[in-house]
Amino acid sequence: MAQIYRRNNLWTYRVWLDHKHSKSKGGFKRRKDAQDAALELELKKKDGTLSEQSDISFAEYFKTWAETYKIGRLHSSTESKYRMAIRLVEDTFNDKKLKNIKTYDYQKMLDLYAKSHARTSTSLLNSYYRNAVRYAMNDGIISRDFTFGALISGNESKDSSLKFIEYDEAEKLKEVCIETGSFLTITRLEILFGLLTGCRYGEVTGLTWDCVDLVNRNVTIDKAYDYIKRTGFKKTKTTSSIRTISINDTLITMFKDLKEQQSKLFATQGFNNKLNFVFITKYHEIPSDNAVNKTLRKILTELDTKNKITFHGLRHTHASMLISQDVSINYISERLGHANISVTYNIYTHLLKTSREQENNKAMDVLNNL
The missing domain is CATH 1.10.150.130 (Tyrosine recombinase, N-terminal domain)
Incomplete structure (x- = not known):
């Protein structure tokens, strides 16, 4: 029930929104005017369109x-x-x-x-x-949606073809990393791993030895590492990013060699890798994204590739290689840890279009040869 009272010869009302909050207004010359205004608020309160936050910015x-x-x-x-x-x-x-x-x-x-x-x-x-x-x-704070019908504009995104390197260039990058990568040049091993798994850099830096299964030939991505602020391990980007990825012979060999080199050096240093990091330097540090991108650009410059990508471009390159070899888009989506297959379709539409055209040509050849 609203309170109506006089103040300085004028009428004021107070309406209680709940047991703690109220709304009041004064300055009414007539009691009836204050009562009418209070009644309006009472009605809004009843139908849920009145809130204690009604004046919030x-x-x-x-x-x-x-x-x-x-x-x-x-x-x-x-x-x-x-x-x-x-x-x-x-x-x-x-x-x-x-x-x-x-x-x-x-x-x-x-x-x-x-x-x-x-x-x-x-x-x-x-x-x-x-x-x-x-x-x-x-919540009844406002009654209209001022974002309705908003027109979206902006610059066009860079062509997605600039985000990955071609299949033959990826093969050369792989060979360089195999030949020159070691525990002492750990960023090259990270590049090799990123190229052959499509993992995000936070997932790569967050990989621990207990998640590497050489017997079953896979790695489990169940966390990431905050390589920017160095606050430690963190959750993966989405729940669907938690996944187990099969690895090939190249990575099996890489992990075996890295484990041996790492164990020997740490033993001589008296260092205990308590957090069990896989990709850690001889100085017991996690490489920064700047360090790995610098190494990647150096290699791509030496290989004279058409595009100079960042580490994230290895993820796109991984997907493009699989798409070019007719690997199922469902499998690619799971391997990359996308939330759903539509995300994969949206990102790689241009590549899938090319693949579809190739499939269409093959289908027409089959029908023409009946």
Whole structure:
């Protein structure tokens, strides 16, 4: 029940939202006006469209929402994107209330962001805000979705063909890493492993000897390592990233040689590899992504490859090699640890199109030769 009382010869109402929070407003000349305003709030409270957060700013709400539902629950790289989204809305809207954000204002922010970012990045950013706004609507803080109908623009992403090297170039890269890779040149062994498994760099650095099964010829990816902030092991990017990958003769030999070289040197150094790292330097450190990318670029420059890729490009190269040899897309998706097969299709559409055309030509040859 609302409270109606006089203050400084004017009428004021107070409506309790719950046992702790209330909303009040004064300045009414007539008691009836205060009663009518209070009744309106009571009705909103009854139908669930009144909230103690009704005056919260867009920036504050999004920050609270992201910290509640996203940050601390996702991969660090994804969480960093949410933090960027928080900074953007803080810089754009400052203390402007969530309920006062107009579709036009929101579109202007997206358009400004899109000028210096890829269309895919703009689309992802919009999905963050849209999700938060729907939560706000469900909580009765706002009644309209100002992200509805937002137009997505931005720069075109770089051609995906630039992200991997050709099959023959990959063969040469493999041979160089086999010939020159050792415990003393550990980044070359990481490159070899990445090329032949398609693992992400965090998964490579997080690989421990207990996850290497030389008898059954496989490795288990069940964690990653924070090679940027050096905070230790962390979860894989997604739950589907936890997987067991078959390895070939090249990697079996590499692991055997590496284990022997590593054990001998550590024994002379009196070092105990307590965390059981596979890819660790003679100085007992995990190589940085800068170090492995520098080595990779050096090798690719020497091989005069068409494209100079980063370590992540080895993942795309691994997939492209398997696709070119007609390996099932379902198997490739599982091997890469994608959340579902549609992710694999979306990433490698251009390669699958070529493969489909080849299959179509083979099918027509069969039919023509009947």
